[in-house]
Amino acid sequence: MTATGIGAPVRRKEDQRFVTGTGRYVDDLNRPGQAYAYFLRSPHAHAAIRRIDKAAALASPGVLAVLTGEDLAADKIGNLICGWMIHSKDGTPMKAGPHPALAQGKVRYVGDHVAVVIAETLLQAKDAAEAIVVDYEVLPAVVDPAEAQKSQAQVHEVAPDNTVFRWHLGDKAAVDQAFARAKHITKLSLTNNRLVPNAMEPRAAIGEYDPGTDSFTLYTTSQNPHVARLVLSAFIGIAPEHKLRVIAPDVGGGFGSKIFIYAEETVCLWAARKIGRPVKWNAERTEAFLADAHGRDHVTEAEMAVDEDGRILGIRVSTIANLGAYLSTFASSVPTYLYAPLLSGPYDIPAIYCEVDGVYTNTAPVDAYRGAGRPEATFVVERLAEVTARQLGMDPAKFRKKNYIRNFPHQTPVIMTYDVGDYHASLEKALELADYKNFGKRKRESARRGKLRGIGFSSYIEACGIAPSQAVGSLGAGVGLWESAEVRVNPTGSIEVLTGSHSHGQGHETTFAQLVSDRLGVPIENITIVHGDTDKVQFGMGTYGSRSGAVGMSAIAKAIDKVIAKGKKVAAHVLEASEGDIEFKDGKFTVVGTDKSAAFGDIALQAYIAHKFSGQELEPGLKEGAFYDPTNFTFPAGVHICEVEIDPETGMTSIVNWTAVDDFGVVINPMIVEGQVHGGIAQGVGQALHERAVYDASGQLLTASYMDYQMPRAEDFPPFTVGMTVTPCPSNPLGVKGCGEAGAIAAPAAVINAITDALGHEDIAMPATPHAVWRAAQKSQMRMAAE
Amino acid sequence: MAAVSMTVNGRSVTADIDPRTLLVQFLREDLRLTGTHVGCDTSQCGACVVHLDGKAVKACTILALQCEGAHVTTIEGLANGTELHPMQAAFREHHGLQCGFCTPGMIMTAVDLVNRKGSDVDEHTIRHELEGNLCRCTGYHNIVKAIAAGARAMAQAPLRQAAE
Ligand code: FES
Ligand code: FES
16 A cells, blocks of 8 residues: 555545635626526415515516516526436326426415526525515425325425325235234334534535527536436427536535425526526525534334244335425435335345335435435334344344345345445444443443433444446436446556546545545646536536445556556557567566566556557547446445433433444555544434424424524534454445444434343334433332332 | 725725625625635525634624724634644645635634634634534534644744744
């Protein structure tokens, strides 16, 4: 390993600009002549729009335009789309109601887009928005997913019982048989609480139109600018693909919420042409709470059947998934194919059956949020595993060991073929790092101080490296999920890598450069990673699902291989040897068995000056592109152990120890990987202890600011202990699996398992707030007193 | 409109502004100092922290007019030319940032925290002092490490300067 190669904790190249305040986020950009957009949003969860009077607003100072859904329809701008088709059990396609960028006839959630005001200044736009008079006929609303199918409120005409799909996966008969011969059955009712992603940078967009070339530019906070361009052109119909440039510059976190193509950027682009000026919009935090796609929101009944030895025989799961008022870009895939196929966890489970009803409610759309489906699945499996172990009187670590998959590849009953893993190794290491054997001592010590100590495990697996295109196509995806890359070697030997992956905190400018430096022997400072601009990068599917390493970097590796192959051809001419005798190692092309060699930079120069070969023999230049389509998902897995101490007087839960041992396959930069684990854990702990988006019965969002929605803070955490085990992934050329979501997937179950352990087996819903924990502690104390 | 003058990063500036203008808007829109970020509308996130007469303030919570005659330092004014401030260097060295959006506010808060609590400030105090700064990416682990290291480096820096 070199100081900057694969496996080295290289300090990040991007940090210089971020620590000096010279990063460039969308809101830092301003275009000449720019006007400002402000959206008038629905104050009602569900209402018919009888009339919109914009006269007073139009007369307000500085106002350039007031636009509504009618204008959108008149210009034949298409609806926002959901790009994943799910079929119900009975074979019928999902029922997707129309999703216009500005409401047409009806609003369906608080925050829905009623009109946009474009003005010279933002304050003028806001003032004018207040002057718009909307005549609403308020309709009954439904917000609770468990109520949606019986509610008299009907969100979309196409879905009479608010049901988008009734989907299932697995062999129901086999599961029924497994349960029939079970020695013990564990039943749990679980709620996976609704979350707001809350990337610290709010979403933003600037739309711009150039009449000279009849082309558009969109600056946007996107994790996948090419996907945005494809959807905005092919479906929404703003402009043909070659007339639309999408730029996602520095982006301040995404966590899924910046995958989707939203109303606001659509409207900014469309309005830019209408008014002939660039149009800028930047979300306020409250707008982010109201109208960013939320995450999770499942209500689940889950059962696990085990035999007399404590072996799992089957799992049966029934879930209602809240999809909100409209189907967001990938909403339908999250509670289906990103969820149920993970219900085997790391365990050898012969029979699994899962039913999921996706429902509409009068709430913000729900879509992928860090982990997307996999945290929900892990929560189900790991709560079942923990409770089953306790009910059987088994040590929870032993129960897991007994049921782990040992042989690979392993075919689960729910689609996935796990390629490789060593779950025992992760668990053993975690037990050691967490000092599990002395937990009893620590618990007694806590008890002496009047505190309740508990320990909780979460042994997760996830499917990353999303995804083999044919496979996802057969499951309903509207796109392929490969990645593309181009490696451009300059005549001076410096390199630009153009990648379809997008970095919004992941550190690609460093890790991708490490790969190139490692393979080509070029110093890391002579390598630039270019991303986030559809005019520069040919195509890309973007960054989500922990795919940038496994898929994005594999595309770069393929392009590097082509560069080396071409370099060998050039070297053969330069070194006057046959191409087959040239070998490339340590940044040098050498004629095998001789001391004749040429440095990579010399060959790059020769490739461009083209003096040593004729045009008939070889094309000049040294630039290669590649598309990489993975052959399988990757399966990162690991064990997180959470230790809590609860004050039964106040219900305060303190996380006192956190141990994570993850197997991400080959690690490119351990410093960055650990950072991803830390961040994921914090979001998972946030879900378990603090965060919940709450709508009241009328559909008002009660948690629409940081005053009401509790974000995790520094004081909520101990230092994390992070360890790793490695089984290289056989399904991609680099052996990497992906690390971006692991913490968020593992953490919630670990926390709740620890709290319930401390309280003595009481179930507790997320978020386990001090009030909820205090009540549960009172109950278990009363029960203990009675026994 | 109202006239305001102040010193920002050592440079005196004068402008005619809407009296409603917040300090953060003045910095970002009028002075084009976009390193100071806006992450919320309720004074909770700390992405906007700058130093006002040497003390950390949330620039979204004070009007530009209230800063008449004051000295303001933003993230852009922290480094000494091309030499990073020890706290900036510590954030880079300890991977105290991912997307970088919270980072300017974190660093400005961290410098103020060390000024108040001293260079041997302990982890517990650092975590407590960060209650007004949100980060969604890092889980705070490396931010806390970076601040502890930056604090020690800040104590060294004057010695180094004196020696030079
Ligand atoms: S923008 Fe000032 S505290 Fe959030
Ligand atoms: S680094 Fe992204 S919010 Fe802190």
